[in-house]
Amino acid sequence: MNNPIFRADRHLDIQRRVADLINRSPDFLSVNTARSLRAAGDAIEAIIAESFDTIVGDLGTDYSASFARRATADLAFKDREGGYYIVDVKTHRIDTKFNMPNLTSVERLARFYEDDSNYFTLLMVSYAVEGVRATVLDVKFVPIEYLNWSCLTIGALGWGQI
Template sequence: MSKKSNIFYSEIYKKLEQKILEVLNGQPDFLSVSTVNSPRAVGDAVQDILAVNFEKIIDNLGLDYSAKFARRAMADLAFKDKDGFYYVVDVKTHRLDTVFNMPNLTSVERLARFYEDDSNYFVILKVDYEVTKTKAIIKKVHFVPIEFLSWKCLTIGALGWGQIQIANSNNIKLIPQNSRKKWMIQLCNNLFEFYPNEISKINERILYFKKVKAFWKKKTE
């Protein structure tokens, strides 16, 4: 990439993280007794708050802001900056007292196509929170492009072409200003290991169901 985002290759993104945290913690209680223990309800509420406030958060950094996307779209929020970079933002929430959480981030094939254009950034906005009674207290915000996430904290799940996942939301490892080229090459190398393993699993399943078929063919009606 000859030119890089000023947001992520400076300290601006860290300032945005702080602004997001302050906006979320400045909201009136948005949970109830019936929703406080529902991660989906918390996630939806946080996303709605950000959708309303994100244009103010990015202020003069962003143009053409949008928060209207289909449920299965790559982005929850999106904007362009004055330098022509396009950011799609995937909002993730994580309750810190949960033992294990492995959220999907995006399809490997979808990301590969999206990153054919160097001006595109797929951004993870991860909100870590704790719950006190019916109040969600935001403790940490990450606002980083996916290539700033180390492969030490990522994995690939067997869905479609493969889904990039955070292996454990309690264990995030960042590489600030990481090289997209190196990260994408590592993605390819990981897939070169992942796909043969999946083929092996599929072959085992085929053999198993051949036995199942033989078993049922011997049965009488």
């Protein structure tokens, strides 16, 4: 992959900024939201979306966090060379036993990649909760094609669901 973010390991800066942002945020969970995987994950995603332009910094322009609930992307931006990145934020609470999020459909991904300047990326945030405090333990910002097939499955829905 030849783009300014991944060829120069600038994605590592984004990963660090996400972890720092969440870990420096005041306790944003309540007792009720701390119990709910969805509510905690949504709260983390909202904090990232509110500061995404700062997280990406000078690497990007034209930020967007306005997508329909069922859209493939949670966030999007363009790089300085014209690449368009959609970002699917996935949160993972480490004390859970079963984790198999849907990423996207094979059909949507194939259509998206008809344009060589498009990048479908995942921002994966692993966290723990103690009381009402969420602590980020690991962040990965990667294009989907960097993932090993051993950790992916194709579900039998339409053209397939990754």
